[in-house]
Amino acid sequence: MKRKIIEINEELCNGCELCVNACHEGAIQMIDGKARLVSDEYCDGLGDCLPACPTDAIKMIEREADAYNEELVMAKIKEREEMEEKNTIAEKHEHHGDDTKPCGCSGTMAKSIERTPPQPFNMVQSGMAVKPAVEETVGSLQSQLGQWPVQMKLINPTASYLQNADLLIAADCTAYAYGNFHNEFIKDKVTIIACPKLDDNDYNKEKIKEILARNDINSITVVRMEVPCCTGIVSVAKDAMLEAGKIVQYKEVTITTDGRIL
Numbered sequence: 001m002k003r004k005i006i007e008i009n010e011e012l013c014n015g016c017e018l019c020v021n022a023c024h025e026g027a028i029q030m031i032d033g034k035a036r037l038v039s040d041e042y043c044d045g046l047g048d049c050l051p052a053c054p055t056d057a058i059k060m061i062e063r064e065a066d067a068y069n070e071e072l073v074m075a076k077i078k079e080r081e082e083m084e085e086k087n088t089i090a091e092k093h094e095h096h097g098d099d100t101k102p103c104g105c106s107g108t109m110a111k112s113i114e115r116t117p118p119q120p121f122n123m124v125q126s127g128m129a130v131k132p133a134v135e136e137t138v139g140s141l142q143s144q145l146g147q148w149p150v151q152m153k154l155i156n157p158t159a160s161y162l163q164n165a166d167l168l169i170a171a172d173c174t175a176y177a178y179g180n181f182h183n184e185f186i187k188d189k190v191t192i193i194a195c196p197k198l199d200d201n202d203y204n205k206e207k208i209k210e211i212l213a214r215n216d217i218n219s220i221t222v223v224r225m226e227v228p229c230c231t232g233i234v235s236v237a238k239d240a241m242l243e244a245g246k247i248v249q250y251k252e253v254t255i256t257t258d259g260r261i262l
Contacts, residue, residue, distance in 0.1 A: 004045040005065045010034045012057035014228030018235065021202055022052035025073045026080070041069035042076070054231060084203075112147050112161045144187040152194035153203070157210040164216050165190040169208070170223040171233050177225065178255045185223055185253070196224075196232025204233075208240035212248075219249035226256050 008019075008028070015033045027042035028035050028049060035057070037043060045068065047060050147161045168189040175181040175193075194204050211217065222237045224230035234252060241247050254262040 001067055002062060002064050003067070004060055004062050005040060005043050006037060006045070006047065006049060006058055007061045007063075008035050008037060009057045009059075010036070012055045014055050014057075014231075015197065016054060016229050016231050017197065017201065018052040018054065018232065019049040019058060022049045024048065024077070026076050040066040041072055044068045044073075055228075142182075144182040145191060146186075146188070147190055150191045150193050152192055152199065152207055155192055155207065155211070157207065157214050161190055162211055162215040162217070164218055166219045166221070167192060167211075167217055168221050168223065169194070169233060169237050171196060171225050171230050173225050174223045174255045177257060177259050178223075178261070179259060185221065189221065194233060194236070196236065197229040201232045201236050204236045205240045205243070208236060209244045212240060212244040212246045217246070217248050219251070221251045221253065223253045223255060226254050226262060230254075 006027070013034045015030065015035070017030055017035070019035050020028050020030060025042045025044055027037055027039065027044075029038045030036075031038075043065075045060070047058075050058050050060065147159070149155065166189045168185055168191045170185065170191065170193050172193050172195045174185075178184075192208075196204075220237055220241070222234055224233050237250070241250070256262055
């Protein structure tokens with residue numbers, strides 16, 4: 001039949017995955033870093049994905065296409081919901097398990113980390129010769145991480161360290177790209193890391209919403225890479241604040257692939 005259906009220009013697609021999240025029917029999937037229509041039967045032709053695309057890579061056209069199959073879509077949605085329910089149950093079990101049991105689960109090991117100032121050390125006798133005492137410090141190498149765990153999926157929204165916290169929401173790659181990441185970004189903040197390209201951004205948004213709902217958060221700093229797919233982590237933070245109805249002080253920093261701050 002001839003009907004309205006989406007068309008994706010892969011040359012314009014930047015791989016942000018926002019259209020994948022916007023398409024509730026599951027008609028769009030990421031394949032080799034590009035958004036693609038996987039089946040005509042999943043696309044209802046209503047175009048919910050169009051306003052989500054930041055590069056206008058998606059447009060509505062009229063062409064010969066298989067009819068929209070609501071029964072097939074509902075079966076897929078049910079399958080996805082069942083999978084999400086299983087993941088939620090597993091996460092709750094991890095978060096609310098018996099902390100006294102040495103299971104090793106990161107969620108049950110939530111803790112704050114106290115950091116002591118670095119201590120100077122002296123060069124001492126070496127072999128038969130005695131070298132002059134030289135004061136040196138290893139302070140620049142000290143970790144500034146103040147809590148554990150840090151991965152978005154493992155963060156417990158009820159952890160005590162989140163109350164009155166300054167949140168750092170960072171894309172995974174940023175700490176590897178920027179050399180002084182600990183001192184300039186992690187220090188004095190609660191660190192949460194995620195990958196906006198590989199993670200479920202809807203899940204991450206809901207997690208930040210829950211953190212905002214359960215805690216008084218002072219501020220949010222988002223650190224992302226310059227690559228287009230990193231826009232997802234910005235959307236996660238902003239949408240979570242809007243939907244939670246809690247707008248806090250917000251800062252956004254972009255790191256280049258060669259390790260500079262834009």
